[in-house]
Amino acid sequence: MTEQQQPPASAETILRLRDIRKVYGDHVALGDVSLDVKRGEVLAIIGPSGSGKSTLLRCVNQLEVPDSGTLEVVGSNIDFATRVSAADLLGLRRQVGMVFQSFNLFPHMSVLRNVSFPQERVLGRSRDEADKVSKELLERVGLADKMQNFPQTCSGGQQQRVAIARALALEPQIMLFDEPTSAIDPELGLEVLSVMRQLADAGMTMVVVTHEIHFAAEVADRLVVMADGLIIEEGLPRELIASPSTARAKQFLSAITDR
Amino acid sequence: MEFFLAILSAVPTTLLVTFVSFALGAVIALPLVAGRRTRFAIVRLLSKGVIDILRGVPPVLFVFILFFGVGSDLIRWEPIPAAIVGLGLISAGHLAEIYRGGLMAVHAGQFEASAALGLTRTATFSRVVGPQAFRVVIPGMATWLISLLKESSIVSTIGVAEIMFVTNQSARSTGEGLLPFIIAAAVYIALGTPFAAFSRWLEKKLSFGRRA
Numbered sequence: 001m002t003e004q005q006q007p008p009a010s011a012e013t014i015l016r017l018r019d020i021r022k023v024y025g026d027h028v029a030l031g032d033v034s035l036d037v038k039r040g041e042v043l044a045i046i047g048p049s050g051s052g053k054s055t056l057l058r059c060v061n062q063l064e065v066p067d068s069g070t071l072e073v074v075g076s077n078i079d080f081a082t083r084v085s086a087a088d089l090l091g092l093r094r095q096v097g098m099v100f101q102s103f104n105l106f107p108h109m110s111v112l113r114n115v116s117f118p119q120e121r122v123l124g125r126s127r128d129e130a131d132k133v134s135k136e137l138l139e140r141v142g143l144a145d146k147m148q149n150f151p152q153t154c155s156g157g158q159q160q161r162v163a164i165a166r167a168l169a170l171e172p173q174i175m176l177f178d179e180p181t182s183a184i185d186p187e188l189g190l191e192v193l194s195v196m197r198q199l200a201d202a203g204m205t206m207v208v209v210t211h212e213i214h215f216a217a218e219v220a221d222r223l224v225v226m227a228d229g230l231i232i233e234e235g236l237p238r239e240l241i242a243s244p245s246t247a248r249a250k251q252f253l254s255a256i257t258d259r
Numbered sequence: 260m261e262f263f264l265a266i267l268s269a270v271p272t273t274l275l276v277t278f279v280s281f282a283l284g285a286v287i288a289l290p291l292v293a294g295r296r297t298r299f300a301i302v303r304l305l306s307k308g309v310i311d312i313l314r315g316v317p318p319v320l321f322v323f324i325l326f327f328g329v330g331s332d333l334i335r336w337e338p339i340p341a342a343i344v345g346l347g348l349i350s351a352g353h354l355a356e357i358y359r360g361g362l363m364a365v366h367a368g369q370f371e372a373s374a375a376l377g378l379t380r381t382a383t384f385s386r387v388v389g390p391q392a393f394r395v396v397i398p399g400m401a402t403w404l405i406s407l408l409k410e411s412s413i414v415s416t417i418g419v420a421e422i423m424f425v426t427n428q429s430a431r432s433t434g435e436g437l438l439p440f441i442i443a444a445a446v447y448i449a450l451g452t453p454f455a456a457f458s459r460w461l462e463k464k465l466s467f468g469r470r471a
Contacts, residue, residue, distance in 0.1 A: 061375055093377040104372035108390050108465075117386065118376045170376065 284350025313352025
């Protein structure tokens, strides 16, 4: 077991969500959720399906627009009571990288192009510069030999590592992971978790929605349990997993650990 | 033999009308499909209305409206431009629906990934979604092109000297019934076959990475 590293208490808050509310029809997906994340912190969010954990994550980079609440990412402020401008939106998304459950690589581009193309468009890098960055990153995630392949010819674990490299290439301040291993064979998921662990060790700020309780216990600095659109519990991962204080968290944790 | 030569001499006109109206339709279909997908409800409704009209009116009637109706009252135009505009607009209606199907076939995750990466809408459509949708719409577009090739025969009714027009003329002037029409049918088939082959080739060429 690795030592859990706490970010220094003095670290700045890099992400601040306040009273984030999202309603679909008469279903309250998120009921006034507030959450702070410090620079360098790894936060894991667990909870049953429909608890709002993915919705919360998607609100951070505006794939879902909350009905109300405020969002502060690395200093830029967004109040959902007013309409978010396109410039603010692009500014926000440049700070935040996202990895999806279903990878969402571009199927018509090679692995290398998948990582280089967004750099050219978003950061204005030349093709050579972008390719150089891509190659370094793909080597780091163990895919140096797959650069010319198309995504469909790669395994799920490989595709997800490409997706991580693609997001990292844009030099985000925060990385969001939405159940990154749920669509992958357990064995291949380990490759992805190991890359995420490296990233955490390198000091990246990460918010990870996951069912991987061991990853949460070993890598996360803090664990949040959500149910019914609310944060019902939060604390140090191992303590929380060992002795949850609410009945709902206890029930959920025993369901995922006792298998 | 002279039927055959006469009919062959009309092939360029048929191809001109077919290709130019197809190209015109392929371009006009873009704003129509964009209109169907915009967040402004009025524009969506309007675009759908236009597409339904273009697809709902029989082509021969539509061309008559443009040539004899609009043509005699508002502007004077030659048969060929009227034919091209008429068939071009009808093509736009059909191609807009084909494009829409192509866009719907692109996985929603592609839009989300593009948004999350911070790509602009233009980059998302031109570089991510467009190329994927294009692969899906090739067979539909090829089918429409072949229909249009045949459909272009109706512009003989407004005096465009294409295959059907010349065939009709030959049949009438010689009193020969069957032969010129059979020859014309064979020419249409011979013209259409390469389109279908080209479509299959293009589809295969663009099937990224699935062969490897």
